[in-house]
Amino acid sequence: MDAYVGLIPGLPVLSFLTIVLFGRILSRRAVAIIAVGSVCLSAILTIVAGINFLSANPGGNAVTSTLYTWMSAGGFTAGITLSLDGLSLVFCFVITFVGALIHLYSIEFMQDDEGFSRFFAYMNLFVASMLVLVLAGNLLLLYLGWEGVGLCSYLLIGFWYKDPENSNAARKAFIVTRIGDTFMIIGLFLLFVSFGTLDINTLMQQATVQWPSGSPLAVISALLLLGGAVGKSAQLPLQTWLPDAMAGPSPVSALIHAATMVTAGVYLIARTHVLFSLAPAVQTLVAIIGAATLIIAGFSALNQHDLKRVLAYSTISQIGYMFLALGVGAWSAAIFHFMIHAFFKALLFLGAGSVILLLHEEHDMHKMGGLRKKLPLVFITFLIGGASLSALPLVTAGFYSKDQILWFSWSSDMGSKWLWLAGIAGALITSLYTFRMIFLTFFGKLKIEPKHKPGILMVIPLAVLAFLSLAGGFIELPENLGPVHLFSTLLNPLFPQVRLTGESLPEWLFQVISAIIALGGIWLAYSYYYKKRPFPALFNHHGLNNFFYKGWGFDRLYDLLVVRPVEWLSAINKDDVLDKIFTYIARSVEFFNGLLSRSQNGRLRLYALVLTAGLVILLTIMLTL
Amino acid sequence: MVTLSMEIQLLFAGMLFLIGLVGFLVRRNVIYMLLSIEIMLNSAGLAFVIAGSHWMQTDGQVMFIFILTVSAAEVSVGLSLILQMYHHFRTLDANALKKLHDKK
Numbered sequence: 001m002d003a004y005v006g007l008i009p010g011l012p013v014l015s016f017l018t019i020v021l022f023g024r025i026l027s028r029r030a031v032a033i034i035a036v037g038s039v040c041l042s043a044i045l046t047i048v049a050g051i052n053f054l055s056a057n058p059g060g061n062a063v064t065s066t067l068y069t070w071m072s073a074g075g076f077t078a079g080i081t082l083s084l085d086g087l088s089l090v091f092c093f094v095i096t097f098v099g100a101l102i103h104l105y106s107i108e109f110m111q112d113d114e115g116f117s118r119f120f121a122y123m124n125l126f127v128a129s130m131l132v133l134v135l136a137g138n139l140l141l142l143y144l145g146w147e148g149v150g151l152c153s154y155l156l157i158g159f160w161y162k163d164p165e166n167s168n169a170a171r172k173a174f175i176v177t178r179i180g181d182t183f184m185i186i187g188l189f190l191l192f193v194s195f196g197t198l199d200i201n202t203l204m205q206q207a208t209v210q211w212p213s214g215s216p217l218a219v220i221s222a223l224l225l226l227g228g229a230v231g232k233s234a235q236l237p238l239q240t241w242l243p244d245a246m247a248g249p250s251p252v253s254a255l256i257h258a259a260t261m262v263t264a265g266v267y268l269i270a271r272t273h274v275l276f277s278l279a280p281a282v283q284t285l286v287a288i289i290g291a292a293t294l295i296i297a298g299f300s301a302l303n304q305h306d307l308k309r310v311l312a313y314s315t316i317s318q319i320g321y322m323f324l325a326l327g328v329g330a331w332s333a334a335i336f337h338f339m340i341h342a343f344f345k346a347l348l349f350l351g352a353g354s355v356i357l358l359l360h361e362e363h364d365m366h367k368m369g370g371l372r373k374k375l376p377l378v379f380i381t382f383l384i385g386g387a388s389l390s391a392l393p394l395v396t397a398g399f400y401s402k403d404q405i406l407w408f409s410w411s412s413d414m415g416s417k418w419l420w421l422a423g424i425a426g427a428l429i430t431s432l433y434t435f436r437m438i439f440l441t442f443f444g445k446l447k448i449e450p451k452h453k454p455g456i457l458m459v460i461p462l463a464v465l466a467f468l469s470l471a472g473g474f475i476e477l478p479e480n481l482g483p484v485h486l487f488s489t490l491l492n493p494l495f496p497q498v499r500l501t502g503e504s505l506p507e508w509l510f511q512v513i514s515a516i517i518a519l520g521g522i523w524l525a526y527s528y529y530y531k532k533r534p535f536p537a538l539f540n541h542h543g544l545n546n547f548f549y550k551g552w553g554f555d556r557l558y559d560l561l562v563v564r565p566v567e568w569l570s571a572i573n574k575d576d577v578l579d580k581i582f583t584y585i586a587r588s589v590e591f592f593n594g595l596l597s598r599s600q601n602g603r604l605r606l607y608a609l610v611l612t613a614g615l616v617i618l619l620t621i622m623l624t625l
Numbered sequence: 626m627v628t629l630s631m632e633i634q635l636l637f638a639g640m641l642f643l644i645g646l647v648g649f650l651v652r653r654n655v656i657y658m659l660l661s662i663e664i665m666l667n668s669a670g671l672a673f674v675i676a677g678s679h680w681m682q683t684d685g686q687v688m689f690i691f692i693l694t695v696s697a698a699e700v701s702v703g704l705s706l707i708l709q710m711y712h713h714f715r716t717l718d719a720n721a722l723k724k725l726h727d728k729k
Contacts, residue, residue, distance in 0.1 A: 602723040608650055 005082055006067050008045050008092060009131035011038040016124040023117035035120035036103045039127055043096035050089050054490075062201060064137045075196055081137030083200070086490040090335055091134035091260075091267060094342045098259045099127045101461035105350050106251040108457040109357060113249075119159060123255070126152035130260050134267060139188050139198040142268075146184070146232070149261045150177050156256060157248040169247040176241040180231015184268075187224030190217070204274040211278055218278040225272055226282060226289075233265030233319045236293040240554045242316055243300075246308040250353025253308060258315045258349050259342035266322045266338055270331050273495060277329070283414065287327020291409075291422035294320030296552055298429035302436065303548040306363040307352045310437050313551075314389065315345055317426060321405050324423060328415040330408035331495035332488045337401040339487075340388070340472050344398055347385035347465035354378050354458055355441060358450035365437060370446030378454060379442045381462040386438050388469040390431030390522060393515035397473030402427065404478065407510050413499045424517055431521025439529040480507050634675045641668035654717050655710065659703045666696045 015038035019031055026034070053063065062085035070078045103123060110119050129148025136142035158170030192198055194217060195206045211218040229235070234242035245257050256262070269276060269286065276283045294317045301313035318341050325334035355371060355378060356363055372379045388398035406427070410420040454462075476487035527533050547553060575583075599610075645664030652658050670689040677685015707717065714721055 604719045604722060605650065605653070612646060612650065 004045055005049050005065070005084055005135070008042045008049065008096070009128045009135060011042050011045075012124040012128035012131070014038065016121050016128060019117050019121040019124065023121060026117065028111070028116050031117045031120055032107045035124055036100065036107065038124060039096060039100045039103050042127070042131070043093075043100045046089070046092045046096045049084060050093065053084055053089060062137075064201070066137075070141070076192070078138055078140040078198060080141060081199070082135045083137035084135065086494055087267070087270060087335065088134045090339055090487075090490070092131060094339050095127060095130050095134065095260050098342050098346050098465070099123075099130075099255060101464055102251045102255045102259075102346060102350065105254075105353075105458055105461040106249075108455045109251055109353060110249065115159065119156075119249070122152055122155045122159070123252075126156070126256060126261070130264075133264060136200075138200060139191065139203070142200075142271075143185065143188060146228070146264060146268075147181065149256070149264060150174065150181065150232070153177075153245070153256050153261055156252040157245045159248050159252065163247075166247040169241075169244040173241040173245045176238050177231045180228045180238055182227075183224045183231070184228025187221050187228065190221045190224060194221070200271060204272070207274055207278060213278050214280060215278070218275060219282055222272075222275045222279040222282040223285075225268060225275065226286060229265030229268045230289065231265070232268075233262050233323070234316050235265065235289050235319065235323055236296065237554070239293060239297065239316050240551060240558065243309050243312045243551060246306070246312050250308065250349055250356060253312070254346045254349030254353065257312065258345040262315060262319060263322065263338045263342070266319065266326065266334055269323075269326045270335060270495075273326075273331055276326070277496070280414070283327055283329070285327070287324050287409070287414065287419055290320045290323025290325075290327055291419050291426075292320075293317065294324065294426040295422055295429070298426050298433065299548045300551045301433040302429060303545050305366055305549075307356065307365050307368070307437065307441065308349070308363060310365070310433060311345065311348055311352060314348075314430070314433065315341075317430065318345065318389070321402060321423065321426070324409055324419060325405040328409050328412040328419065328498075329496070330405060330412060330498045332491040333401070333404040333408055333498075335491060336476055336487050337405055340397045340401040340469070343465055343472050344385045344388035344396075344469040347381060347462060347469055348389065350458070350462055350465065351378050351382035351385060354454045354462070355382075355450075358452065358454065359448045360451065362448055365440040367447055368441045369444040370442070371450065372442040374446065374450050375453065377459055378462065381466040382442070383438060384466040385469055386434045390434045391427060391514065391518045392431075392522075393511070393518060395470060397469055397471065399515075399518070400473035400476060400478065403511055403514055404476075406514055407478070407507055408498055410505075410510065411500050411507075413501050415501075424514060427514055428517045428521045431518045432525050435522045435525030436529045439525060443530055478507060478511065480511075631675065631679055635672065638668050638672040638675060641665075641671060653719055655707050655719050656717060658719060659700065659707065662703075663696055663700065666692055666699075 015034050018034055019026070023031065062083045064081055064083040066079040066081045068080040070080050072078075103120070106119065106123065110116055113119065126149060129145045129152060131145070133142055133145025133149060136145055154170045154174040157173050158167045160166050161170075188198065191203060195203055195210070197203060197206075207218065231238045242257060242262065246253055248257070276286065297313045297316035297320060301310050301317060304310045304313060318337070322334045322337050322341070325331075325337060355368065355375070358375065359368060362368065384396070388396040391399040391402040393399050406420060406423045409415045409423050410417060475484060477484045528535060550556070642665050645661045645666075645668060648661035648664065649658050652661060670692040673685040673688040673692070675685070677683065677688075710722070711717060
């Protein structure tokens with residue numbers, strides 16, 4: 001592998017260091033140029049790397065190179081090893097491209113913020129860590145990137161740290177994901193103890209050789225890794241941090257909490273798919289978690305007032321689809337949906353960010369309205385993103401990626417009709433809440449006059465992402481619509497094929513059903529939120545809506561189950577046992593000090609006497625022994 | 626010439642040391658205490674010479690010259706300290722010197 005691949009994460013690191021060290025003396029313009037330029041260069045390098053990889057390496061095997069030996073002790077070596085294959089290429093592409101667009105957008109979004117250079121430093125560090133995560137050739141380096149993105153997420157959620165609510169949200173995100181990370185690091189220890197290496201390729205080969213399918217160790221290690229993935233990707237039961245993470249600036253939500261970081265869990269599972277294949281029970285659990293999450297988050301999204309919180313729940317729900325795909329063994333479908341989701345969700349977040357910024361920081365959708373005429377460009381791009389999210393048939397990319405997942409969730413031998421049913425119900429909810437959001441924000445009466453039109457730096461990323469949200473799907477068409485399989489060709493050498501049950505219904509039937517469902521959701525949203533027809537009594541129940549609004553009460557549950565008991569324990573154990581030990585050490589030292597200081601009384605002759613007595617005693621002992 | 630046995634010689638040195646030690650412990654006058662220290666030092670030097678003559682080595686006498694030098698230095702420092710002490714406290718009683726202890 002050529003050395004320039006190291007520059008893909010290297011450039012953002014350099015830019016981060018430059019901004020951190022010289023941020024005070026650089027002008028905003030210089031900071032912006034350095035920060036955006038480095039990510040753009042990384043994006044170009046990714047393209048070069050991709051072309052080289054595909055032309056030099058038609059087999060699709062991973063190319064690895066060790067840049068530097070990080071540590072070497074006993075039988076353990078961990079290097080800064082970068083490994084490039086189809087999977088990391090897709091992730092790199094999304095991270096650098098969507099990252100570059102979001103950086104560009106941030107220049108205008110953050111132009112009046114006093115933390116301008118701090119913001120770009122964090123963003124660069126995030127891009128670098130995320131690239132390290134996806135390029136890492138061993139699990140330790142992956143974990144470094146994993147924690148790096150967690151740190152940046154914390155820093156950026158709490159970016160406006162002067163408001164204690166933002167800092168609390170940041171802490172919550174950090175702590176909740178840390179629970180998952182703890183599982184993950186234990187999993188890494190377990191893998192190391194079992195195989196003596198953390199190199200991913202060796203590990204996966206060894207695992208297939210040494211562990212039979214369903215062996216307890218494989219199940220436990222897959223479970224532990226799943227714990228990490230669930231925390232990072234905000235899946236059930238650790239999903240509570242993501243809606244609060246919206247306290248950060250909108251570009252952060254777009255980049256970290258929609259497009260890239262939260263999909264790290266998907267990446268981890270795809271990367272270690274061999275382990276999950278060895279533990280079919282855990283893999284089924286992945287699918288069930290995904291299906292449950294997508295439904296739960298969908299209902300919550302339906303009841304939010306805050307524009308960004310709708311998108312946050314929607315992100316949780318869409319990652320649920322990815323988990324569903326991973327769980328039924330449709331690895332490349334999950335990665336495909338990740339990429340398309342990154343496009344349209346980044347677009348939606350950036351659009352929402354523009355709306356919120358131009359409406360004087362108004363987050364409540366019910367106070368918006370009529371922006372269709374005032375902000376036509378934002379409206380059109382947002383509509384495209386929304387259409388892609390609700391999987392509008394044939395024209396949008398979201399249709400192709402989601403349809404694949406739904407199809408496999410039925411027809412794969414690990415799938416079932418229940419998983420499919422959850423997926424299709426989620427699809428209905430998705431298009432319902434998406435168009436509820438669009439109708440509330442852009443249609444109806446104008447309630448708040450926007451400050452001005454968005455500038456060119458905001459519009460370009462929106463337009464590019466809108467284009468990708470439409471056209472991105474055409475690189476991978478379903479079997480019955482056309483022979484284009486660019487995406488799965490790239491990933492097929494990495495993943496086993498989806499095993500179909502065979503006695504399944506034809507694929508076109510599913511496409512028709514999901515098309516009807518998507519359109520049905522839009523029609524429902526149209527009639528209830530545009531025509532303002534009264535809701536059916538069942539759905540107008542205040543308590544139920546509040547329950548969904550609060551995210552199914554998970555926060556209260558955890559408050560009751562974890563936070564309160566811990567607070568209670570720490571209250572009754574205020575001077576805990578360990579504290580007492582140290583107090584007594586200090587006290588005994590003080591006591592002996594008092595005792596001995598009394599002997600230092602300045603009586604020279606007493607000293608001499610004691611000295612002599614000691615000598616006599618010692619001599620006696622020596623002579624008698 | 627009468628040669629005494631090694632035990633008698635060492636016993637003599639030990640008695641000299643004991644005389645010095647007892648003198649050091651019972652005397653209150655610092656000058657006498659200094660004198661007692663000198664006696665102890667000389668007893669140690671004597672023990673070195675005895676050991677040297679026993680093994681026919683010159684090291685014992687070399688050591689005695691060292692001790693002589695050290696004690697000369699010690700006495701000069703000690704006497705000047707005693708002089709200062711007399712200036713300050715107008716007494717040579719060792720029990721009067723109690724200012725160096727912890728005030729508690």
